[in-house]
Amino acid sequence: MRQRYDGIKLLESNDMVFGHYVEESMKYIDSFDSSKEFNDVNEVIEAYNVHQLLSHKHLKVEFVTEYASKIKVLMPIVAKFFKSISDDNFIKICDEVAIGYVDEFWILFDKFKVYEQISEEKFAEYINNPHTTLHYILKQKRIVEHYDDVLADCLRNSDQTAEIIIHNHMEKQGNRNKCYLPNSLMPSEYEGILRKYVHSIHPGLGSLRVIEMFQSTSECPVSDKLRLEARKRQKEMLKDGSVTVFNSHMGVGVSFRDVAELVTVENTPEGHLFIYDRQWLKQNLDYPTLLNNFIYMFGFVDMEFRSVFPSISSKLGVFERVMGVKGIKEYQTGSSFTFYYMKTSADMHGYIEELERNNIRFEDIIKWFFEDYLVEEFNIKGFSFATSSKDSSYLEMCRNLASEMDGVLKQYRLYAENGEIDRELLEMSSRPVEFELLPSLRTEKYGYVNSDDIRQEMFYLFSDQCLLSYVERIGEKYECLHDLLLNEELRLSDYTRQDELYQINWLIQRNTLCVEDGLLKLNPSRAFILKDLYEHEVICLDYYPSYMKSLLSEMKSVGDICITNTFLSVPESDYLNYVLNKSQYSNGMDLRNRYIHSTYSANEEIHKRDYIELMKIMVLIVIKINEELCKK
Incomplete structure (x- = not known):
């Protein structure tokens, strides 16, 4: 086990304790003893960290200048020590590096080209020790290039390799540095390494999920068979109790009652209960008001008509941003996203049922918007929306809604581009709908x-x-x-x-x-x-x-x-790509493609849930089209 060393760390300026280490570095250099012998690798690394901190680009120029002459003594000390490393003392020094200084050790090992002083045999002896943390070494490109064959042989057998491949090719990098893998380790070898990991005793549940969701690339080819094995391994681990999963459940309920206020919120043991005034709704059953309720009662958009559906990075908690294993193409969500997802779904579900009690079928309102309202209010003809039949199953309703959603967006694109909807031109078009490229009617939106x-x-x-x-x-x-x-x-x-x-x-x-x-x-x-x-x-x-x-x-x-000047904002188009397909995100819900290409579940309850999500997006499209035309 590595020793601890309570020394000065090298941090970025936006780190919470950066200023503390700058102050500690000032004290260090002000009391520096130039006659001191540096034989401890950790003391040498600390001297390097002090040098880097007191010459940091984010410190004031006058401040850096004040210490420029004082810190000149430090780098020769660091260079002398690292130039003294040889086959005779290499492993001993590596073992003495404190746990918090391993990263800096390999940075300096690379900086002073120490790899030219260490034989392949001695390096292989060190890296093949199962306690050696390989990813610190693999962050240094020149070290990897110098020991290419040795590192490739090690990685073929190491238990760390699968996690390194996952980190390198499948996870979102965030602020973490990418590793360099030796050229001798071929991408065609990755699947075997990953399969061994999937069937190992204790694979990470998050890593298994990333493998399952990963879309194969030439840099990291992964078969559908392996992705399925990763899914089954997760189920095995959850079933046999070999892993403990903590679920944060955020309860959200919706109720329509006779109450004094249009909207009230109660905090119950189960979570937040949103209560809407049933009498007010009964008195305002005209279609324009029923659609406006999504803006002013349910809050599907804010007052600038931005959807509340998307995940926003500033609303992620600090632990949600950094904890867990996240796929490189994964749509990142957190508790705020989950809350709005559950609330808007509950709103949609409850609203549809409440309107049915009043003999109003919600799809009829959508049809009215496109085929009557747009003609009467804006003199725009050519939009159409075909509702599903009243006795349709939720499967049939999902199929129809996914198809009609595509049709409506293509109709809007034609109108935005040509000022009219030419039905013959629409029937000729086979262009897919790319949400991020749909044009706005305004030049600067x-x-x-x-x-x-x-x-x-x-x-x-x-x-x-x-x-x-x-x-x-x-x-x-x-x-x-x-x-x-x-x-x-x-x-x-x-x-x-x-x-x-x-x-x-x-x-x-x-x-x-x-x-x-x-x-x-x-x-x-x-x-x-x-x-x-x-x-x-x-x-x-x-x-x-x-x-x-x-x-x-x-x-x-x-x-x-x-x-x-796009129809949807980037967060909105990202969200639609997350829910409707997998073109952008590996963890996409793929609702549109599932129902259009008949790869849906056999479970009717899942179809009902999917119908609610598809209808939420249909409502958002209605709101956005109406806002475009009103502003125009």
Whole structure:
């Protein structure tokens, strides 16, 4: 077992304890003893970390300059030690590296080309020890290239290899560095390695799920047979109790009752219960109001007509972002997504049943929208929607709805491109519907983040992982800098650490903050735009007041935001691809393809659930088309 060493770590500037290690590095170099002999590999790595921290690009120039001469003594010490490593002491030194310094050891091993001093035999002896953590070594390209055959032989037999392949080719990388695999290990060998892992004693349940969901590529070919074996292995593990699974169940219920308010919410032992006024609904059964209920009562979209269905990265908790094994093409969800998914599904299900009690079939409302409302309100002819028969099974209803959804979107595309729906041209078209390419009727509809600077501003202002929200005299009262500035009087002198001062001054240079009468203030317009982008990943330009338009134009001209004219926003088209097919996401629900290509389940309850999800998307399409035409 590796020893521990309580030394200075090398971290990125956005890490919560970056400033602490900068301060520790200052103390280290200020009291540095130049006569000290460095024989401990961990002391040498710590000296390297101090050098890197005190020359970090995110520290103020004056601050870096102040320590530039002091830290010059450190790198010769590091170089001398690593140049002294040979076959005689290599394994002993490797074993002495502390658990928190393994990554830096191999970075320095690569940096000083120590691999030129270590024979293949000695390197093979070390890496074939089952306790050697291979992925740290595989992060260094030149080491992998130098020991190509040796590493390939090791990986063919190591229990770590399958997880490395999964991490490299199947998982979302996030902030984790990708490994380099030796060229001698061929992609055609991966399946055998992965199969051995699937049938091993303790495979990871998350890794099995990623294998099952993975779409085969030339870089990592995976057969359908192996994917099926991974699925069955998961079921075996769950059935025999060899793995414990903790499910976070978020109960959401919907009820229609005679109550005083249009919408009330009760917290019950089972979860959140949303109660809608039945009498109000009975008094307002006209079709326009019944559709508007999805906006104003159920909240399927916000006041800028952005759907609440998609998963938004800012709504993921810190553990949801980093924990677990995630496929490289997986649609990432969290508790916020799950809540809205369950609530909107319960709303849709309950609403359809409540309308049936009032002798209204919901598909008739959709048909009315396309075939009557669009003609009467906008003089647009040519849209059609064929309802399923009243005695249809849920399987038949799903098949029909999946097909009609495609048809409606193709009709809309024709109208957007040509100003009319030519039925003969529609019948000639075999182009598939690509949700992300459907055009808007407006030239500038959506705005998105387009620069790393904007992303950094949003992190500093809104992330609960940024330490700028903490100042000593106020304490840990606020989750982010934005909330701190809105509620407290803050001065530049409240920040004493150099890295934090750099970040605050950078925000001032970006005109996100300013100093007025000695107090730090937000630029309200810029902060509003950034908050909107952070919380929704997209902004809708038509809903911004005129006094903000010049700022938006300026942000566009300098490349901070980009403007598009698509029917759906990126989060919305991503969501539709997740629910309806598997073209973009390996864990897609594939509802459209399942029913169009007859690969559906034999379970009628599943068909009923799928019908609700398909109808939710149909309602969203109705809302988005109506908004386009109203704005036009």
